[in-house]
Amino acid sequence: MGSKLPYRIDLFDDEIETLRTFDPESQRSIDKVDS
Structure with missing residues (x-):
């Protein structure tokens, strides 16, 4: 995925x-990720 932050x-x-x-x-x- 290549993100600097982890996902929940x-x-x-x-x-x-x-x-x-x-x-x-x-x-x-931090922020909600849109699909």
């Missing part, structure tokens, strides 16, 4: 509900 994936059943980047040090979400 929230799942609902077997579907991706949200995809967000987050700060690895604070664990806080």
Whole structure:
């Protein structure tokens, strides 16, 4: 994927509900990624 930030994936059943980047040090979400 080639991103400088890690992604947080929230799942609902077997579907991706949200995809967000987050700060690895604070664990806080930064931005929601559009599909």
